[in-house]
Amino acid sequence: MSKKTSYLLGILLTIIIGTILYYFFCCKPCLEAANKEAEVENIVREPEVKIATKNVFSAIDSKSSLEFNSSDNFNFKGSAFSLLEPVSDDLKVEIEKMSTYLNDNPGKAIDITGYYTSEENNTSAFPNLGLARANAIKNYFVSHGMSSKMINTYGKLNDDLTPDDSNIYYGPVSYSIITKDENDTSEADALKELHDEIIADPLVLYFNTASASINLDVKQREKIFKMVKYVDKLDSASIKIIGHTDNTGNRENNIRLGLDRAEFAKNYLVSNGVSSSKIKTSSEGPDKPIADNNTDEGKAKNRRVVVTLN
Template identity: 55%
Template sequence: MSKKTSYYLGIILTIIIGTILYIYLCCSVCCGKDGCENKKTETESVVMPDIKEVTKNAFYISDADGDFNIKFNDNFNFTTSDFAILEPVSENVENGVSKLKTYLLDNPLKTVDITGFYKSDEANNSAYPNLGLARANAVKNYLILHDVSSKQIDTYGALNDAITPNDSNTLFGPVKFGIQTIDASNTAALEAACDALRANPLVLHFQTGQASINLTPEQRQKIADMSHCVDKLGVKLQVVGHTDNTGNAANNVILGKKRADFAKGYLVKNGILENTIVTSSKGPHAPIADNATEAGRAENRRTEITIN
C-alpha cells in the first residue's frame, strides 16, 4: 500500500470515528441517557388536545302511547351559565310548538315533560335548584305564551356533562321532551305539597335596592315548588312586604310594598309569569319578633312569599 493511499485511508477513518463519537456524545448530552431515539419517540408521542364536537340536540317530541311524533334539527338554545332562551326561535320550533298545542288540546289527559340540561361547570344564577330546571321553566313559559296550558306541562332539571357548547358558548338544544298520560293519583300529593308551602312560606330578608337575592338550597326548592303549584292548581303567588316599627307607619307600608315589588321583579326575571304574582304590604302591622331589639327589628324587615 502506497504512502499516499495510507494517508487517504487515515483521513477516512478519522472522519468515520469522529462522526460516531459526535453522534454518541451529542445525543447523550442533548437527549438524555436513553439517546436521541428516545427523544424522537417522545416527540412523536405528543398527544394533540381533544377537540370535542359541538352538541346539537334536535327538537324531538314523541308519544309512545299515541300518534304524535315530530322532529326538527332546530331547538331552544341557551348561552352557558344562563337560562334565557336565545332569540330568535326558529320557524321549525314555532311550528312544532303549534302542533304540540293542538295535540294537547285534543288530548287533555296528556302532559308534556320538559327536562333542561346543565353542565357541572356552569354557574347557576337562577332562583331554581339547578340551571337545568331554570331552562325547562323558560321553555315552559314559551309554551304558555303560545297557548299551551300550564296544567299540561311538567318541568325537570338534569346534569349532563356530555353537552358541548360552540366557541361562542352557545348550547344548542340542552332540553328534551316527552309525552305522558296524567296520573290522577298525583293530585293529592301535589295539594299536600302546596299546603305545606302555605304553612311555611318563603321568607326573604334584604334591603330595597339590592341587585340580587342570595338563596339557600331550601329556598330555591321552595320557589320551584311554588311555581309547580301555580302551574297545576291555578293559584297565585302572594308576595307581602313587612317592616319594623321605626318611623312613620304610613311610610313603612309604602316601604313594605317596594320590597314586595322588588321580590316580584326577581321572580319575574327568573321566569315566573308576572300575571301570577300579587304584591301587597302590611308595613309594621304584622311583626314576628320584638321591635324593642335590633335583632327583632331585623327579623321584622322581611318579605314573605306564599301561595293563596
C-alpha cells in the first residue's frame, strides 16, 4: 500500500470515528432529552382524573345537638331537579325520625339548601337549579308526614361539586334544623308583603295560537318561587290560574280554550314540583280583554294566562 493510500484511509477512518463519537456524545443525548421532554409533555397533557363529590345526609339541631345522619343522600342527574330513585332504606329511616321530631316540636324548622354548578342548565320553573332541587326534597319530606310550613328552601351555586362518570351529583344539598323565635313576627310580616306584591304584579303568560311550551325568564321564575313560598306557609292559600282569550270564535269555545290554557300552565307547574292541590284553574274566555280585539297586537295581549294568589 502506497503512502498516499494509507494517508487517505487514515483521513477516512478519522472522519468515521469522529462522526460516531459526535453522535454518541452530542446527537444521542440531545435526542434522548427531546424524547424525555415529549414524554413529560404527554404526561402533563393527560386528562385530570376527577373524583365524584359524595355528600352524606346530615341534619343537626344546633340548640339540642340532636343529629340525623345517613351514609346516603338525595341524588340528581346533571341539570335535573327530579330525585333519583330509589331512595335508600337507611335515608328513609332518618327522614321518618326527623319528621317525627319536627312534628313534635312545632317551634323547629328545617332549612334545605340545594346546590348547582355553573356548568348545569336550569330548565325548571325556579330561579335556579338549586332551588328546584331543594323544592323536590321538600316535596319528599311533605309526602313523608312533614308540614311544608316548617320547611324553608334555598338555592346556592357550588362549583366544587363534581359528578360521576354518569353525570350524577351525589347529595348536592345541605340541611340545618333551626329554632324559631315565638315573638318574632318577621315571617308573618314578610308573607303579608309577599301576598300584596304578587297580587299587584301577577305572572302573565302569553299564548300564540298553537303554543306548546312555556319558556320563563328570570323575573317570571322568581314570581313562581314567591308564590310557592307563600302557599307553603299557609294552609288556606292557593295559586290561581285564569285563562283568557281574544274574541275570535264563539264564547263557549273560548271559555273552553281559556280553561285549556290554564290547565296547560297548571300541568307545567306540577311537572316542576308545585303541588297540584295548591293550584286552582278557571277561565274568563273573551270576557275580560286588556287590549283592543280589533288589532292583531291587541288580540295577542288578550290571549293570556294570569297566575296569581287566591
